[in-house]
Structures are given as structure tokens and as C-alpha cells.
Amino acid sequence: MSSEIPDKRSAIDKAMDVLNAFGDQAYTGIGVTEIARRTGLPKSTAFRVLASLQSNGAVERVGDHYRLGKMIQDLANTDESDFQQTLRDVLTPFLADLYSRTKQTVHLAVLDGKDVVYLNKLYGHMHVRSPSRIGGRVPAYCTAVGKVLLAHDSQAIEEVLTQPLRAWTPNTIVDPESFRAELAQVRAENLAYDRAEILRTLNCVAAPILDRNRRPVAALSVSGPVGRFIPQNHATMLRQVCFEATRALAATMNAQERSASRSTQ
Template sequence: MTRSTPAPRDERTAVDKAMSLLNAFGNDAFVGVGVSELARRASLSKSTAFRLLATLQNNGAVERAGNAYRLGKMIQDLGSTQEDALQGRMRDALTPFLADLYELTKQTVHLAVLQGTDVVYLNKLYGHLQVRSPSRIGGRAPAYCTAVGKVLLAYDSDGAEQVMRSEMLAWTPTTITDPEKFRAELQEVRSTNLAYDREEILTGLNCVAAPIFGPNGKPVAAMSVSGPVGKFMPESQATVLRKVCYAASRAVAAISGQQHPTKRQAPKSA
């Protein structure tokens, strides 16, 4: 009788296996990957991958939403000082307007840009109403479930189509994961120049964002105001957010030496 050859024993240490799991995220590090796929990529059994992911989650290296995992705060913070020259110039030029927004709202405010189908947070000022948030300076997040991401994708048809062709994971029960509903959401964003995140990336967090336009009439960045559900009404900050982003857009045009091309974002009541 022929006996089957036993599978070779995995001689990797627990640390080696954990590092294999982290490397297995690849380009999906901020979008999310299921445990079965991570186990396959890291050449681990599903039970071993699940156990190691639980340990990594307890230490902030990964975070879980439903059946998917993405890199967590600890890993993102390690790379938070990395930014390209353009992002650095954008941050320096627009941070004074972010400070204006904070002074007017006293809420947590963000400055972000679009990179592929993710948003990168260039700056963040913390408000008086503290709330747990996945955003951090230099960190990334999937654009489709953030207010800043939606307002930037609304004017980036290629990026938006790429998002809708990909798996849109539900990070919370209210995350928009249906491509047609998301397409309708972006159409509404373009008509109002406002985007909302209603507990779509994190339960308990609300946010409103507006675009900062460049000389070509397309957004170069976005700002947002966020706060905890029940204490913060994002609609209440729409008017002041529009005014600050309009001023920031004029400053971007002045820096570029060109006339501000659009009045679409002129201050108006929400």
C-alpha cells in the first residue's frame, strides 16, 4: 500500500510567520484582505493565520472589520513621516487654512489628498469633542468610505471606476458597498461640493468634507470636519467648511499664478 508523504514541517518561528502575514497584505494593506487569502499568500494554515492576526490586532498592528483585516495604527505610524515633495508643499500651503477651519469649528479637522484609491492624511488637528478615529497624519484609508475620499473621487472618474470594479468591503453596517449606490452618491457630491461619512469607516464617527480646487478646476485636496455621533451634526459645519475651502482654492490659484477658474465652491448656505 502506498503511503502519502507527510507535508514538510513549517520551521518558521512565530515572528517569521507574523512577518509573512504582514507582508502578505501587499497593495491591499489599507483596503483589507480576508483571513483565507492572507493565509494562502503567507503559506500558513487558516487557523495559524487567524491566531496570529488576533495577536497582531491586540498590539495595533492590524485592525479588523467584519471578515477582513487591514494594517493598523502601529504599522501606519511607522511610515507616517514618508511623503513626497508635492504632498509636503500641499501640506505647508494649506495647513494655515486647516488651522482657520479648526478655529471656526473647534472640531477635529483633516487635510487629505487622493493617492490611487486611497486617501492620505497630510494633517490633522484634534477638536474638543474627542472621538476614536482611524485617521492619522501620514496614514491612509480607503477613499470610498471617507468623506474626504468621496469628495475627491467625485472628480476623478478613473479612480472612482477602479473603486467600483474592486471589492468594496463593509467596514461598518453603513458602509456603501453597492457600486450603483456609490455612483449615485458621487453624483450628489458633485452637485453640492460636499461629501458625508455617516459612520461608514468607523461606527460612532460622522464627517463632512469639501474640495479644494486647483487652477484646472479639479480638486487638489480636501478638508473635513468630524465628530462623534450624537454630539456632532456634520450638516452644521457645511457653510463654514465651504468658505474655508473656497479661500484655500483661491490661495492655490494665486500660488500657481493663475486666475481662480471656478465659482462652484463659492460660499452658500447648506
């Protein structure tokens, strides 16, 4: 006679346990074996629950990992601001330029508190698992786009450092003084790197797009798989595209101001 205790959790209970099991890895994703371990479900059951959640948009599969899907992440996101819409509309053509020049995965992102939010993304030819998705957010301190935006925002830096920095990989910079030194280098070069800091398999380089006061308001990045993608090779071209994007954004903001001024006269 089997001594195994029947699992009396309902289907909804099991689904909620699976969603809660993601924890800090909601954006980067975890495998079905680890989900089964965290929930106490048989691996076959965990796989069936994940398949059901995936079909409803609550989780998404990236390679052999799962992460929270668009439906769940959208519940936590506030509505996109008018300014973010303007940034996406004006800067997406430059994201497309960046893609056409590199054929790598490229991102357009903004800083929101301690996280970066991805306004747009184009996938490159070299597939690599990535925590980024359009409309999604990830911690700023361990991403290239996040570091290049944090570097010029002292208040955001202090907010990030109010709590210990989690080591997502062995390369994540978690020492506060080392992190400050990293950001000082970013400010000096107007360029930031993610050296496999959020995922062991991912490298990235990012540069800022500036407003008319020369403050970073968004960032573009190029990313690819460790071992096959060399971020430094794309630095000069990335700076050039961001310079062109900065000019276009300034022209748009000037035109919007002139239009608003005429409408009030």
C-alpha cells in the same frame, strides 16, 4: 497530563502572525481578542506581542483597538511629492482655521489611486476612534474626503469600482449604482458626507480645494462622534474655509510660476 500542543513559533513568527492578522482592518484597527483568535495565540500572549510591537512603532493603540503604526505604514508609502509638500505647507493654516472655528477633529487629505492620504490632522475636543493618521491612507470610497475627490475624477471612480466595495459598516455604500448616485450628489453640492461608513462611531463632512482649472486637488474635513457631532451644521463654514484655501493655493502657484519664469530668463 495536559494534551495541549506546545506553540513552537518563535517570537518573530508570533509578531509576524500578529501583523498579518490585521488584514483589511490595518487602518481601522481590531481588538486584542480578535487578534488572538486570528493568530491562534492565547490572549495574554497576543497582548504581550502587541505591547512589544507598540513600543517599536509597528502598531499603535487607539482606545481598546490596535492598528498598524507609522513605521509599518511608512514602509508602504512612496515619498511625498513636491506638490503634496506645497499643498501641506499652503493649506495647513486653513486647517488650523477650520479647527479654531469648530474645535473638532479636522483633516487635510489628497487622493492617491483608490485611497486618500492624510497630509495633516488636528485632533478635536470630542475624542473618537478614527482610522486617519498623518501620512496614513484609507479607502477613498467610504470617507468624506475620498468621495469629494473621487466625484470629479471619472478615471478614479472606474478604478475603485473594478472590485466589489467592502462594507466596513452597515452604512457603507457598496452598490455601484448607489455609489455613482452618491457621487453625483457630491458633485452637485461640492460637499460629501461620511455617515458612519468606515466606522460606526464616526461622522464626517468634507469639501474640496480646487486648482486654477477648478479641479479638486485636496480636501478639508471636519469629523466627530455619531450622536454628538452633526456634520451638516458645519457645511457652510467648511465651504467658506475651502474657498479661502483655494484662493491662497492659486496665489502660491502663480507666484511659483512667475519665479520659475524669471529664473529661466
